[in-house]
Amino acid sequence: MDDVVSAWLTRAQRELHRPLAEVLGARTAKAFSTLHISTAGELLNHVPRRYLTGTETTDLSRLVPGDEVALVADVASVSSYPINGPGRRERLELTLTDGRSQLPVTFFGKDWLVGYWRKQFTTSSHGIFVGKVGSFHDRPQLTHPDFVMFDADGRITGKADKKTMATQVMRHGLVGLYPATSKLPTWTIAECATLVLAQAGAQDDTLPDWLREQADLPPLWDAFEEVHHPHDPASAARARERLIWEEAIATQVTMAARRRRAAGRSAPACPPRPDGILADFDATMPFTLTGGQQQVGRTISAELSGSTPMQRLLQGEVGSGKTLVALRAMLQVVDSGHQAVLLAPTEVLAQQHHATIRGLLGELGAGRVLGAPEHATGIALLTGSMNAASRRDATTRIADGSAGIIIGTHALLTGKVDFADLGLVVVDEQHRFGVEQRGVLTSTPDQHPHELVLTATPIPRSVAMTVFGDLQVSSLRELPAGRADVQTTVVDVGSHPAWLSRAWQRAREEVAAGHQVFIVCPRIDAHEPDPASSDQRPSATVEEVCEMLAGGPLRGLPLEALHSRLDPDRKQAVMDRFVAGQTQVLVSTTVIEVGVDIPNATMMVIMDADRFGVSQLHQLRGRIGRGQLPGLCLLVTDAQPGTTTRERIDAVAATRDGFQLAELDLAQRHEGNILGASQAGRSSPLRLVKVLEHAEIITAARELADAWIARDPEDPRLLDMVAATEQLAEGDLMEQG
Template structure:
């Protein structure tokens, strides 16, 4: 049986066919010779792949999968398995993703194209329901498909699911024909019971090409001689399958009962390698010498606490005491503080900074955008009052706060640089400008990083290098993260959570505005805005892009959580603001814009005017997602809300209801009822629990995207692990890793585990590991 690109079945897999197949020298195909060698010799996972499968195969794999070694190829595990008698459930296919499906052809029709030469062949398929599928499969000038995809044929199809009209479709997919149970020959009968592995695929490298290379590779390896990275006592406790058997069963399972045990082995193995690497980082940090910054009696922190107009929540007090203790120690604090929107993380961080200032040190507060840096300067200055205006005005306990950003005028910048270098400024708030070589500190004792996911490890280290001794580090995120996710992604940090909201924070009421069912609701949305303005309040309108037809790529840096939902146009700030200015419902009201491509001075000026109440409606991108604090804003309208992730929607709505007034968020969508993205919006409307939403978000979406660990070639930083499904396993692996590293910090006694880490927890996962 031949695939659409000339591959034939071989020993349960596929090999290059003869006439009409891919030439041996064609690097776009896979291998010039896949007859397995007669001897098994290699047991070195670091070998170049070309040594065992040939140069042409290795070149194609490197080009399409970014894989160069035997070990990397061996660990290109199937994503799932298809039983040949169980066809793919076609109504559950995700949009805009590469998929591989097993289906039976029930019909094919060919028609001439109207506007250009050639034909279109439409293939009708079915799944386990037996009904013709609504999924459209089309081939342009598909002469080969027309000949081979006859009714009754069983085939694997691989391609990207797109939306054509209102139907999901695969256009010109790769395909391969499979033997059916009805074929009588003995070999076909054997193959009919073997599961079909489905590997991660790209547009030019479908699943069966990976299977082809794997089937050539396995016979060339002596799997029994590959050293097991899992120490024997843990393998025994976990009841793990032997490594050599796991490699065979994960790639060539004899039945549907065989591969789950192999997956179990590699899930634990991956968790142990990842957690051991993180344990080594934590161990290395604890070995460093830091300057302890113990609390000082009668100093700035006590004066601040005395003038604080409200009582800290029990969570703020508890975490504050923990931070105080860790900052006092002579090894660097490494802590992640995450909490609900409005849970009071800034106050907790400020108290830690004041303790460092009291001990003679300085604190650097790193924010991802100039708008947010300016907002933090405003809020921290307001909290400190005269205590943040220097000793001349605030007395002997006071300090100075300074702001440093890239767009500051030269005179102001020089003044800020001098304040940081001389030690005059106890707290320096800034953006990436803090990382510049010409920025110096007199005695940097604490770094606070806000929204850490927006910074890379090099940036964090550039700031740490400005301290005489390793400074203490406090990382904050307002995006709630399930605990096991935090333990994995931020694994070199200790994790604290703020879950209580301070007194006076009114709950936010969220509604979905489904325009597909109720098109007249659009006018009601804007009438509702006028009602809020007439009541003396202000309104945010959030759009997923800037607009004007220009490239919005820069804006996506501000909104990494944006989702694509088919080919529908996204609402743009520039078009929306003109539309709103034309509406009678908003006549006479001041409507302004805020987005990432505006000049920094304009952005800060607009935000200041909005905070002062001079602007009635602010039409913005997600530049207002975190930290922006306008107490009089009570209504947020999010257009094309289905374009955003659940956690980001939760972040955005946290900008309203911050001044004691009730907050309302309207999630406007044009999607029809039943669409998967509608379910996400309904989940957001049902709860204000950000941690619950984060778990649900992770369940509904690909973990690699949520974790920010998506690597080149579309591969996630996690291969087998699911941070939600495997919570208990990850916790056991973490405890095992701590035990291993405490007795063998350099893994001298665990060379196979060290090789596993060096091979798979390397540069490609560096951003994943270094998020903390």
């Protein structure tokens, strides 16, 4: 562990953050890295997903080839056969049964080893078998599973060696089954957890006594012992609940500390001016703000007027007008002599924002040039792929203050950009950035800029409290007047292959009517990693779909491809031609997922829609129906009705309520690293907390966290918990590069 890190950790936290290699050795620690486990605490929080007793039975009819399983079954038959060839080798065949279905199991080995195994597997004996389900003659089977056998009372019989199961993982008839890998079977994980607990010994608790008593929680180290070595199902469940509370409280204490720090900082006060650039913009704005935009605008304006940094999340449906609200906030800051930054996750979105804001401002965005309006300001765009001359021009105008509005990507976070007087940071699509990444711009040594975070992914309240606990939340639910409806239809090519031909015919009809069409594919070409699973056909690529359409169903139509591998100039040229209507069909990856605004685009075909998440599908669909023309979104899939995948796609087709879809989306994926940079869902401080399932715990944890920080803000345990949690987030940010 880094000496700087260990300096601020007390003994208990130091033990939890001890590198696994120090405890288990480098080789074993490397194997755990595939489970995103690198410290003793992460291993202790890697708890069994369920517990088995030696007397229950698994439903064998539900087994699927490729799954890692731990099953309990009876031995129906045992046979052994010699294997021809050198060496005295034999094949041992078992038939397992649950009383209804059967499963073949095969072992290979020396004759003496097979003889030893055969003594373990008497007819009607009962055992747990752990391994990967294979297939033989189109039937599931197990080959060389780990196993442990039981008598009728659920007690271990035979000799349990290291590979099969050590007796310490069997207490009072309960066996913990861990999320495992082929190189780390459940037995090995159990042995490693036992070793970590033995080396750690007795430790002080990480929570104060009064807090544990109020939440009725057992001591942390007792919970670790009980969850890995359970005496009964009830005590195991109580221990697991303590670990869930630990995660929830650690997250909420960290968020509370951030809110407390923010309240003690100063920000530039930016009160509205009656005669500035914002007033000029409002006077020439060609449309009327919705009621929601007006209300949120008033809230933001009041917070910008104060000397405490605004920290606000604005969530709203696709097309609800968040960008306009953000622009008006930026103009209010410019009126006060400060700069405003809009941080976008992709170059396409940054360029789109740049074009949109320039178009909205007109002469007001021309800068201090001859003939420009009195209150005009400059607009600068900065992205990573800009040539040296363009980048130098942009950074110069940012540094000397001639650019009041700055729009850019991660290039703004490099530390090589000097701002003249930064007053507001707007972060678009928050789920693409972590808290620490936002902090690069907002953690300045003197005054702290105000912060406005935008997201088109609606968020349930429990998620908002957890993911955005350092922000106040506003919502835009009302769509601007005149927005057309979008019909969404599932094109089931598995059951009706001919429906795809009709989809292309429908695309031709839209083009013939003077409209434009998006076609979205999961991949660029066959060399890109495929999101399809091993039992699915390869997913569609931009390259092959372009070739197929240009030579067949859409022959003769102006058609182009757009994806992330195009150089920036070509990418921009493709978008410019589509915006101008010169291209009528755009085949693209998800680079058009957010921000792209083409009112004339009325149709979208999403190929292999089952390869996308709910939020992605909802965001993609939001690219059409943005004007007064009705839209049509076709979700092409071969996912079978009744499957979870198909239910997800059907749900998107059934509603345009992003808040409803957000709950479904969150329920089907992990929450991601809410405190750091990663949002993908695996490297996360939340290993056990599920923000929908544990909403009540999260709410109570927030109240306890606020009480703790108000009662004793200098409690070493509290400071340790915040520092350790933020260290995890910073480590994730470093991994992100």
